[in-house]
Amino acid sequence: MSKPRFTNLYITTTLSVTLVLFMLGLFTTLLLLSERVSRNLKENVTMSVVLNDSVTGGEVQRLINLFQGAKYVSQCRYVSKDDALREHIDRLGENPETFLGYNPLSASIEINLSSQYASTDSVAPIVAKIEAIPIVDEVIYQPDVISKLDNNIRVLTIVFIAVMVVLALIAVVLINSTIRLGVYSRRFLIHTMSLVGATSWKIRAPFVRQNLLIGLISTVIALILLGATAYYANNRLGFPILNDPMLMLTVAGVVVVFALLLTGLSANASAAHFVKMKYDDLFYA
Structure with missing residues (x-):
C-alpha cells in the first residue's frame, strides 16, 4: 500500500475514533449532569x-x-x-x-x-x-410529589444508562472495525514477517503502538472538542459545567481509559488474528 493511502487510512481512523470518543464523552457528561440535577431536585424536597x-x-x-x-x-x-x-x-x-x-x-x-x-x-x-x-x-410533606419525582428520576436514569450502554457497544464495534480494516490492509506484510521468523509479539507490537498513538491523538482532539462544547454550554446556555472540575476530570478519565484500552486491545487482537492465518486464507479474510 502506498504512503498516501496509509496516510489517508491513519487520518480516517483518527477522525472516526475522535468522533466516537466525542459522542461518548458528551453522553458521559450528560449522565453525570443528570445525576447532579436529580440530587439537587431531591434535596429541594x-x-x-x-x-x-x-x-x-x-x-x-x-x-x-x-x-x-x-x-x-x-x-x-x-x-x-x-x-x-x-x-x-x-x-x-x-x-x-x-x-x-x-x-x-x-x-x-x-x-x-x-x-x-x-x-x-x-x-x-x-x-x-x-x-x-x-x-x-x-x-x-407531599408524598405524591416525592413519589413522582422519585419515579421520574428513576426512569430518566435507566434511559441514560441504556443509551450509554448502546453508545459504548457502538463505539466498540466502530473503533474495532476501523482498526481491523487498517491491520487487514497489511495482512500480507504480517505474513511476510512471520516467514522471516518474527515472533507474534514482534509483529503485533508496531500495530499496538501505532493505534495507541492514534487513540491518544483522538483523545486529545475529542477532549478539546468537549472543552469547547462545555465552554459554549457554560457561557451561552447557562449550564455551569466548567464550574465542576470533578465532573470534567471524570469525563476526561473515562474518555482516556476507553480510548487507550480499546485501540490497544483492538490492534492487538486484529494483528494476532492475521498472524495465525495461513497464506491462502489471507485472500479470503
Whole structure:
C-alpha cells in the first residue's frame, strides 16, 4: 500500500475514533449532569416539622442539633411563629392576626432531605420517627410529589444508562472495525514477517503502538472538542459545567481509559488474528 493511502487510512481512523470518543464523552457528561440535577431536585424536597406551642427554646435547639446530625437531613432551619406569620403575609397578602386577634401559626423546623433519603420508601419511616418526638405536633410533606419525582428520576436514569450502554457497544464495534480494516490492509506484510521468523509479539507490537498513538491523538482532539462544547454550554446556555472540575476530570478519565484500552486491545487482537492465518486464507479474510 502506498504512503498516501496509509496516510489517508491513519487520518480516517483518527477522525472516526475522535468522533466516537466525542459522542461518548458528551453522553458521559450528560449522565453525570443528570445525576447532579436529580440530587439537587431531591434535596429541594422539604418537610415541615410543626412544633407544639409550649415548646421551649432549649428544646428547639436540641431538636435542631438532632436534625443537623441526622444522615437523612441535608439542611434545616427554624421558623418561629413570627417568621411563619411574615411568610404567610408575603405569600397570601393577608394577616390572619388582624381578624383572629392572635397568631394561629405554629413554629416549625423546615427540613431538606438528603438525596439518598428523598424516596417514598425512605420518607415514611423518617416521618414516623419524627412524629414520635413529644414536642412535634405533626410533619407536613407531599408524598405524591416525592413519589413522582422519585419515579421520574428513576426512569430518566435507566434511559441514560441504556443509551450509554448502546453508545459504548457502538463505539466498540466502530473503533474495532476501523482498526481491523487498517491491520487487514497489511495482512500480507504480517505474513511476510512471520516467514522471516518474527515472533507474534514482534509483529503485533508496531500495530499496538501505532493505534495507541492514534487513540491518544483522538483523545486529545475529542477532549478539546468537549472543552469547547462545555465552554459554549457554560457561557451561552447557562449550564455551569466548567464550574465542576470533578465532573470534567471524570469525563476526561473515562474518555482516556476507553480510548487507550480499546485501540490497544483492538490492534492487538486484529494483528494476532492475521498472524495465525495461513497464506491462502489471507485472500479470503
